[in-house]
Amino acid sequence: MPYGTPLVKKMRIAKFSEELINIMEDSQKKLNGGYGFYNENLLLSSFVEVGKWGDIKSIRIFCEDGFEPSGRWMRVDDGASYPIYVDVLSDRIQIVADADYIEWSDKCYFLSSLKMSVYHISIKNVSFKNISNLNCMFYDDKAVENIEFLDIIHLDNIKECRQMFLACHGLKTISMPDFRNLPSLDDASAMFRECQNLKSIDGLPVITDRCTMLECMFDDCESLTNLDLSGWDVSSVKSMAFMFCDCGKLSSLNLSGWNTSSMESADSVFRDCVELNTIDVEGWNTACLKNASHMFMGCSKLERLDLSRWNTRSLKSAKDMFALCMNMQEINLHGWMTSNINNMGYMFFGCENLKTLDISTFRTSAVSNMNSMFMNCESLKSVDVSHFSMGKCRYISSMFERCKSLTFIDVSGWKLRRDIDAYRCLNGCENLVFVDMSVFNGLRM
Secondary structure, three states: OOOOOOOOOOOEHHHHHHHHHHHHHHHHHHHHHOOOOOOOOOOOOEEOOOEEOOOOOOOOEEEOOOOOOOOOEEEOOOOOOOOEEEEOOOOOEEEOOOOOOEEOOOOOOHHHHOOOOOOEEEEEEEEOOOOOEOOOOOOOOOOOOEEEEEEEEOOOOOOEOOOOOOOOOOOOEEEOHHHHOOOOOOEOOOOOOOOOOOOEEEOOOOOOOOOOEOOOOOOOOOOOOOOOOOOOOOOOOOEOOOOOOOOOOOOEEOOOOOOOOOOOEOOOOOOOOOOOOEEOOOOOOOOOOOEOOOOOOOOOOOOEEEOOOOOOOOOOEOOOOOOOOOOOOEEEOOOOOOOOOOEOOOOOOOOOOOOEEOOOOOOOOOOOEOOOOOOOOOOOOEEOOOOOOOOOOOEOOOOOOOOOOOOEOOOOOOOOOOOOEOOOOOOOOOOOOEOOHHHHOOOOO
């Protein structure tokens, strides 16, 4: 009988996937007896009928009631009511339904449980009518290179795609055009995280005002060169932490027009986007923003940022916010209200080309950490910190270390705690002509 001949009107993959998981669990116990799905390398390798095959690098799994294999087809289910067969010469897994739509199981993660060296996965004619999440569907499948979804229906109930492709290290392309419209999607956290070789996504879901979580969505997608984020409504998103972190080949992101009025965390959102040379975030609504730690850290090609329109009244942490922006020449923070910030450690660390910085509106009464705040700002010629309130600050170690171009710092009004850590605060400021050192009396410098 030729492959693909429809023998049933409808196959229920729910039962299939549950049985497959049970089979795999049982087979691990039988491994020494010649049965089982796993060898030491977690590769499909041995069955009752054929014994040891060694490491199978490419397979097809096919489920169809009544199908009788011949030649290269081997039954591997050990008595499941829906037989499962393996085609050892194919280069792909196919979940198919030639006659009618498969109803997918709520245990959609079963594919990630296979742990097989399969390079292509194709899923077609599938209905997701009865499930609400696709979490961890392909989690940790390090071998797969291409995944495609064809003719997928009933996606209206999908609320979560958390970690759907997480740690698919070999994945290069995803084709999922039917997924662009997911009207109920609430959480896409870490959806493509650690897909380090992923180059293109056809059918990226368009985020709507139902979505609240996007953190780590593209984290460590270091091969992506562009993203189509047109039409996104992020007005309800609370966390974008690590969203584009380590997207090392993205040179631009069009985020203009984004309504970020609900965003509370932008921690590391653009961290180590080393090729990013332009980004339009000037008009972002940051009224709810509390955490901007590491936000632009390592964006070594960014030269200018104008954040003067940002509302920073809720901001609590700016730790490492602009650290290692080595080509940054201008950061406009004029008008910033910082009375609730408690951590400014490493805030401008390593901004080697920054020559001037207006932080005249900064209020530091709540800040406890200013460690290395301006460290390695080698081109910085002046910075006014005379108005800083230092009553709660416990750490100013290396605060101005290696600010080689600074000639004057007015700290005469500072009132420092006696237990403050000021070690190496002015170390390497080789052109500093005048500073009132009396404020440091009794402190280890």
